[in-house]
Amino acid sequence: MRRKSVRSGVAVLLVALAGIAGCRAAPPTKRLIAIVTPAHDNPFFKAEAEAADAAARALGYETLVLSHDDDASRQDQLVDSALAKGAAAIILDNAGADASVAAVRKAKEAGVPSFLIDRELNATGIATAQIVSNNYQGASLGAQEFVRLLGERGTYVELVGRESDTNAAIRSKGYGDVLRKYPDLVAAARVSANWSQTEAFQKMETILQGSRKIDGVLAGNDTMALGASAALLAAGLPKVIVVGFDGSPDAIAAIRRGEIRATVLQPAAPIARSAIEQADLFLRTGSTGRPEKQSVDCLLVTPENADRFGIFALKREAAGTGR
Amino acid sequence: MSLLVRLRALVALAVLVVVFSYLTPAFLTQGNLVMLAKHVALNAILALGMTFVVLSGGIDLSVGSIAGLAGMTAGWLLHDGLVLRPLGVVVYFSAPAVIGIGLLVGLAVGALNGLLVVRARVAPFIATLGTLYVARGAALLISGGATFPNLVGRADLGNTGFTLLGTGTLLKLPAPIWMMAALGMAFAFVAGRTPFGRRVYAVGDNERAAALVGIRVARVKLAVYMMSGFCAALTGLIIAAQLQAAHPATGATFELSAIAAVVLGGTSLSGGRGSVGGTLVGAFVIGVLNDGLVLLGVSEFWQIVIKGVVIVAAVVVDQLASRPGTGAVPGRQR
Numbered sequence: 001m002r003r004k005s006v007r008s009g010v011a012v013l014l015v016a017l018a019g020i021a022g023c024r025a026a027p028p029t030k031r032l033i034a035i036v037t038p039a040h041d042n043p044f045f046k047a048e049a050e051a052a053d054a055a056a057r058a059l060g061y062e063t064l065v066l067s068h069d070d071d072a073s074r075q076d077q078l079v080d081s082a083l084a085k086g087a088a089a090i091i092l093d094n095a096g097a098d099a100s101v102a103a104v105r106k107a108k109e110a111g112v113p114s115f116l117i118d119r120e121l122n123a124t125g126i127a128t129a130q131i132v133s134n135n136y137q138g139a140s141l142g143a144q145e146f147v148r149l150l151g152e153r154g155t156y157v158e159l160v161g162r163e164s165d166t167n168a169a170i171r172s173k174g175y176g177d178v179l180r181k182y183p184d185l186v187a188a189a190r191v192s193a194n195w196s197q198t199e200a201f202q203k204m205e206t207i208l209q210g211s212r213k214i215d216g217v218l219a220g221n222d223t224m225a226l227g228a229s230a231a232l233l234a235a236g237l238p239k240v241i242v243v244g245f246d247g248s249p250d251a252i253a254a255i256r257r258g259e260i261r262a263t264v265l266q267p268a269a270p271i272a273r274s275a276i277e278q279a280d281l282f283l284r285t286g287s288t289g290r291p292e293k294q295s296v297d298c299l300l301v302t303p304e305n306a307d308r309f310g311i312f313a314l315k316r317e318a319a320g321t322g323r
Numbered sequence: 324m325s326l327l328v329r330l331r332a333l334v335a336l337a338v339l340v341v342v343f344s345y346l347t348p349a350f351l352t353q354g355n356l357v358m359l360a361k362h363v364a365l366n367a368i369l370a371l372g373m374t375f376v377v378l379s380g381g382i383d384l385s386v387g388s389i390a391g392l393a394g395m396t397a398g399w400l401l402h403d404g405l406v407l408r409p410l411g412v413v414v415y416f417s418a419p420a421v422i423g424i425g426l427l428v429g430l431a432v433g434a435l436n437g438l439l440v441v442r443a444r445v446a447p448f449i450a451t452l453g454t455l456y457v458a459r460g461a462a463l464l465i466s467g468g469a470t471f472p473n474l475v476g477r478a479d480l481g482n483t484g485f486t487l488l489g490t491g492t493l494l495k496l497p498a499p500i501w502m503m504a505a506l507g508m509a510f511a512f513v514a515g516r517t518p519f520g521r522r523v524y525a526v527g528d529n530e531r532a533a534a535l536v537g538i539r540v541a542r543v544k545l546a547v548y549m550m551s552g553f554c555a556a557l558t559g560l561i562i563a564a565q566l567q568a569a570h571p572a573t574g575a576t577f578e579l580s581a582i583a584a585v586v587l588g589g590t591s592l593s594g595g596r597g598s599v600g601g602t603l604v605g606a607f608v609i610g611v612l613n614d615g616l617v618l619l620g621v622s623e624f625w626q627i628v629i630k631g632v633v634i635v636a637a638v639v640v641d642q643l644a645s646r647p648g649t650g651a652v653p654g655r656q657r
Contacts, residue, residue, distance in 0.1 A: 039623070040623065040624075063620075064617075064620050065620070065622075066617060066623070067623040070572070071572075071573075071575070072568070072570050072573065073365065073562045073565070073566065073573060076565060076566060077362045077613070077614070078617060080358050080361075080362070081358075081614055081618055084352075084354060084355050084358055084618070085349050085618055086349070096470055096568070096570050097470070098470040098471070098472035098473070098568045098570075099470050099472075099566050099568040099569075099570040100566075101472070101473070101567065101568065102565065102566050102567040102568065103566070122472060162468070163467070163468045164467075164468035164469050164470065164571070
C-alpha cells in the first residue's frame with residue numbers, strides 16, 4: 001500500500017509536468033536575450049514584452065520572456081536565472097528605481113548589458129541604456145487638452161498613481177504645471193487611487209457623495225480614468241470630462257465610445273523595439289552610439305485620431321516598420 | 324508515518340530534478356544548484372518558522388508583512404539613522420545592531436500574534452490576518468511608501484557590512500544558504516529531540532489533552548509565533564541585504580509560498596503531524612519548480628497553474644496515504 005501511494009504521487013507529478021514537456025530547450029546555437037517585465041495581465045507590459053520578443057526573434061535571437069510581478073526579490077532571482085541560462089543581454093522594465101540597482105549591477109559585473117525600458121533606474125553607468133517615455137511632456141500634453149475641453153474653467157478632480165512610483169509624481173507635476181496657469185480651474189480633490197481601476201471607482205463614488213459639481217477628472221493612468229468614468233456613468237454624470245494617461249487599448253475603445261475624452265499614449269512597443277535594436281547593435285559593435293538616458297515623446301489620443309492607434313503604438317509602427 | 328510523508332516529498336523533488344535535468348542542460352550544474360539553494364533559502368527560512376506554528380495547530384499569515392517591516396526598519400536605521408529630535412542628534416547603529424533590531428521587530432510582532440491567540444482568544448487565522456495588514460501599513464508608514472536605497476552603509480558612520488547578510492559567502496556558498504542550513508538543523512533538533520518540540524506536537528494534536536497533562540499551552544503557542552516572527556524578520560533582512568534596498572511591498576504573498584512548503588513537506592494543517600525536514604524538502608520542491616520553469620522559458624501563467632497543481636497533487640497523495648486502514652494512523656505523533 002505504501003509503495004502504491006508513492007507510485008500514485010509520482011504519476012500525479014508526471015501528469016503535472018506533461019504540460020511543460022513540449023518546451024524542451026533548443027540547442028544553444030542562437031544568442032539569448034532575456035526580456036523581464038511586470039506581469040502580463042496589464043496590457044501595457046504584455047505589449048512591450050511581445051514587441052521586444054518579436055523584434056528579437058526577427059533579428060535571429062532566442063528569447064526568454066519573464067515577469068517579476070513588481071517584486072524586486074523575484075526580479076533579482078529572474079536575473080540570476082537569465083545569467084545562468086547564458087543570456088547575452090537583458091531587456092528590463094524594472095521593479096523599482098532603487099530596489100533594482102543591485103540586480104542590474106550584478107548583470108553588468110557578469111558582463112551582460114541591461115537595456116531598461118519604461119521605468120528609470122536611480123543610478124547611471126550601470127545600465128547600458130535607459131529608454132523611457134517622456135512622462136512630463138506627456139502630462140503637459142494631456143493637461144493642455146484637459147484645459148481646452150473644459151474651456152479653461154470649472155471644478156476638477158485629480159487621481160494620482162501610487163505615491164511611491166516616480167512616474168506618478170512626474171505626471172502629477174506635469175499636470176500641475178499646466179493647470180496652475182488657469183485661475184478659473186479649481187481642484188475639488190487630489191487623491192491617490194494607486195493606479196487601480198477598482199480604487200478609482202470607489203474613490204470617485206466617495207467624492208461624488210461630497211459634491212456632484214465636478215466638471216472634469218484628470219487621471220494619472222488609464223485604468224484609474226476608466227474606473228472614474230464607470231463611477232461617473234453610474235452616477236448619471238456622462239458629461240464629465242475624463243482624461244487618462246498610457247494609451248491602453250481599453251482607454252482608446254472608451255474614447256471611441258465617448259466615455260473618456262482623451263489619453264496620452266506612451267509608445268511602449270516602439271520603445272521595446274528600440275531597446276532590442278540597441279542591444280543588437282551593442283552586441284555586434286560594443287556600443288549603442290547613444291547616451292544612456294533616452295526619452296521618447298508621448299502622443300495625444302483624441303476621438304478624432306483614435307483610429308490611427310494600435311496597441312501602444314501608431315498603427316504603422318505596430319505593423320513593425322519602426323522609425 | 325513521518326518516514327513515508329518525507330519520502331513522498333523527496334520523491335516529488337527527485338522527479339522534478341530528473342525532469343528538469345532532462346529538459347535543460349543548464350539545470351544540473353553546480354552554479355545553478357547553488358543559485359537555486361540561495362533562492363530557496365528565503366522561502367525555506369519563512370517556512371521553517373511557519374512549521375512550528377502549523378504543528379501547534381495554528382497558522383501565521385503575517386510572515387510576508389513582517390519580512391517587509393523588518394527590512395524597512397533596517398533600511399530606515401541604515402539610511403536615515405534614528406533621529407532624536409529633542410536632543411538634536413541622529414544615532415546610527417552598526418550593521419549587527421541594525422540586524423538585531425530588525426529581528427527584535429519580528430519577535431515583537433510574533434509575540435503580538437501569540438498574545439492575540441492566547442490571551443484574546445482570537446483564531447490564529449484572524450489574528451495573523453490582522454497583523455498582516457498592520458505590519459504592512461507600518462512598513463509603508465516608515466518611509467511614506469518610498470524605498471530606502473543603497474544600503475551598503477557609510478564607513479564614516481560605521482554602519483557598513485549589512486549587505487553581507489545577503490551577498491556574503493563562506494566556502495563559496497552564499498550566506499542565506501548557511502542560515503537556512505543552520506536554522507534547519509537547529510529547528511529539526513528542537514522539534515525532534517527536546518521537550519519543547521514534544522509539547523508543540525502535543526498541543527497541535529490535542530490541546531485539551533496537552534493542557535490536562537500539565538503542558539502550559541499558552542507558553543508553547545506564544546513561543547511558536549515568536550519563532551515564526553523571528554524567521555520572517557530574518558528573511559526580510561536577507562532580502563533587503565541582497566537588493567541593497569528596502570522596499571515596503573517586499574514579502575507580499577510570501578506567506579502563501581511558506582504555507583505551501585510546509586504542506587508539501589507533509590505537515591498537517593490540523594496540527595500535530597509533520598516534520599522540519601519535510602518542510603525543507605517542500606521548500607526545495609517549490610524552488611525547483613520556480614527556477615526550473617523559468618529556465619525552460621515556460622510562460623508565467625502556466626508556471627502559476629503548474630505550481631498549484633503540484634501543491635494540490637501532493638496533498639491528495641498525503642490524504643490517500645493517511646486514509647484509515649492503510650496502516651498509517653492519522654494524527655499520531657512521530
